[in-house]
Amino acid sequence: MFKSSFPLTFIVFLPAVLILVSPLPAEAAHEFTVYRMQQYDLQGQNYGSRNAILNTEARTVEADVLSRRCVLMRLADFSYEKYQKALRQSAGAVVLVLPTNMSTLPQDIVQQFMELEPELLATETIVPVYFALEDDELLSIYTQTQDSSTSQGSSSAAEVLLHSATANGFQMVTSGAQSKAVTDWAITSLEGRLTGVGGEDLPTIVLVAHYDSFGVAPWLSYGADSNGSGVAVLLELARLFSRLYSHKRTHAGYNLLFFLSGGGKFNYQGTKRWLEDNLDHTESSLLQDNVAFVLCLDTLGNGDSLHLHVSKPPKEGSPQHALLRELQMVNTFYPDLKFSMVHKKINLADDTLAWEHERFGIRRLPAFTLSRLDSHRSVARNSIMDIPHVDLKKLSRNTKLIAEALARVIYNLTEKVRAMSLVQDQLTSLIDWLASQPRAAQLVDKDSSVVSTLEYYMGHYLKDVKRHFVKADKRDPEFVFYDQLKQTMNAYRVKPAVFDLLLALCIAAYLGLVYLAVQHFGVLYSILRRLTAPRAKQH
Structure with a gap:
């Protein structure tokens, strides 16, 4: 066959060649x-x-x-x-x-x-x-x-x-x-304080921010603005006032209580449990004494507006009204920033609360939330599009305004002077670190590096830093998280x-042709011989 018949060689050996030759490598x-x-x-x-x-x-x-x-x-x-x-x-x-x-x-x-x-x-x-x-x-x-x-x-x-x-x-x-379902998941919150001087019965100012983020996918929820910016501002305030409280001349007659809450995006579960522990199950607590006001910080990283959200307008002469007045006063130093107060009553019929200060308002503590957003329904609070991008100039400006207004209240400054004029570059490193990792509540457990780093930072500037945990009730859980x-x-x-199907038909047709060729090999061979035989020369 090799010597005299190329067609037979082609028919018999081509399938064998196709089978034996390795296919080209492909991404499978x-x-x-x-x-x-x-x-x-x-x-x-x-x-x-x-x-x-x-x-x-x-x-x-x-x-x-x-x-x-x-x-x-x-x-x-x-x-x-x-x-x-x-x-x-x-x-x-x-x-x-x-x-x-x-x-x-x-x-x-x-x-x-x-x-x-x-x-x-x-x-x-x-x-x-x-x-x-x-x-x-x-x-x-x-x-x-x-x-x-x-x-x-x-x-x-x-x-x-x-x-x-x-x-x-x-x-x-x-x-x-x-x-x-993930059982026994613990939401962790952090508390630290700066103790005032001048007696035991001092008024307390509480500064609060929830550190967790939220979005349609937990692992993509970086929460740079909501609420990484609020946490960065709170930690910067802790640093600034710790320096003031470390000197006798500037050691004020207010207790400052700093609280970083977990589970903020899940109806403020960390804040709820913290209030229960301090008001219902403890005989002595700064929250049970003279609370001047509670200031919650939420989404402060961008924009040219600042809104003080309140459930009840502050009465004139109260510490809450003093803070409102000083915010308005300090705002005059920043003509590019628009400040306003937004009044919204607490709607207990809703499944979730609008702002974190409402948790305190339910327990009859004077509280409000400071945010660049004019509504709690803003989509910017719960989105994976809240990516690591914060306007550092505006965040620094907002931090200065809050720090100056608080200082004017704490030190009873009545003249139109600048109480604080500089926020260190550390604010930039804070927001960069917070915005570099997802902080969804399902991902931040008690052993998380987020919690340990926040605790270390607070311990560097505050006293009596401690953790608070909240776990869902096994019989009637308020929240349940899932894995995977x-x-x-x-x-x-x-x-x-x-x-x-098509490949099976082709294989069947090929085998059929081979079978016919074998059964009628003599006829096929004679046909091929006639086709391949050299033609006789004509004289």
């Missing part, structure tokens, strides 16, 4: 990290995604059929209608692909997504919802999946069948287990089922 799988949507229970109501297991084929939202498919969406093309379409068609999962540097996104896309985040969490869903940061491989997977999804709407059935047989598909699989919030996902390159 891509592994990347995904972050699951919030899953928690609050006040007996379920929120977020209730599932974590994913093992299904990828599609984009353009596909006609999304049932039991993993729907890939890019943030630039995301909308609530598309998300609802995936849920209505019983999609197997939703993966939202985010750009690595979200600060490069157009502001309208950022604002639109921030407004959608509360709606995504408003009702629970059994569909696993994940977020992934975009890279070259993931973008390639999305592009190929989108091409495969859009081809399904072609007018020609033959084109659809051919594309289905030749296109690459991707099977999306998570490596983790099903999510389950960060997982590894694999995208395996696969062919669709129709490819297996």
Whole structure:
């Protein structure tokens, strides 16, 4: 056959060559990290995604059929209608692909997504919802999946069948287990104080800020402004007044109590328990004595406005009114800053409180919240788009204003003079550190580096620094957290089922031809001989 018949050689040995030759190396799988949507229970109501297991084929939202498919969406093309379409068609999962540097996104896309985040969490869903940061491989997977999804709407059935047989598909699989409730989770809060001079029965000023962040995905919730800025301001105030209280001439007749609360985004659970411990279960506490006022700090990093949120307008002559007056006075030093008071009564019918000062107001302690936001419903308070970006000049300006107003109240300064004029560069390092890591309540346990670092910082400037813990009641828990919030996902390159069918038909046809060739080898051989025999020369 080798010597005299090339066609026979071609027919017999070509399949063997194709089988034996190694295929070219190809990227068969891509592994990347995904972050699951919030899953928690609050006040007996379920929120977020209730599932974590994913093992299904990828599609984009353009596909006609999304049932039991993993729907890939890019943030630039995301909308609530598309998300609802995936849920209505019983999609197997939703993966939202985010750009690595979200600060490069157009502001309208950022604002639109921030407004959608509360709606995504408003009702629970059994569909696993994940977020992934975009890279070259993931973008390639999305592009190929989108091409495969859009081809399904072609007018020609033959084109659809051919594309289905030749296109690459991707099977999306998570490596983790099903999510389950985390038992005995402890929310940690921190307390420290500066003791005044001049007697035991001194008025107390309480400064409060919650340190946890919140967003649609806990591992992507950096909370640079809300409430990293509030924590940075509180710690800077602790540093400034500790220096004043360390000298006899400036040791004032006020006790200063600093409180960093945990669980602020979950109806201020840390503050609630702290008040119960100090007012209901303790015989001696600074909160049981003469409390001048409680000032809560929330979202102070950007903007050119400052609002004092109150549940009850302060009476003239009270320490609360004195603080309001001094804030207005110091504000005259900053013409670019607009200051106002916002009055809102506490609505006990709501499932969650609007501001942290309302926790104190319920216990009849005079309190208010200072924030750049004019409403507690602002989407900027609970968004993964609150990325590590704070206007340091405006944060420094706001810190100076608060420090000067407090100093004027504490030292009873009545003249129009500057009480404090400088905030150190340490404020910059504080906000950079706070904004460099997610601080969702589900991620910050009692052994977290966030808690230990905050405790160390407070201990450097304050006295009697201690921790306070709150755990959910086992019988009737006010809050329940769940695990599996960060997982590894694999995208395996696969062919669709129709490819297996087409390949089986091709193999069957090939084997049939080989069988016929063997059974009628004499006829085939004579035909091939005639085709390959040299033609006789004509004379």
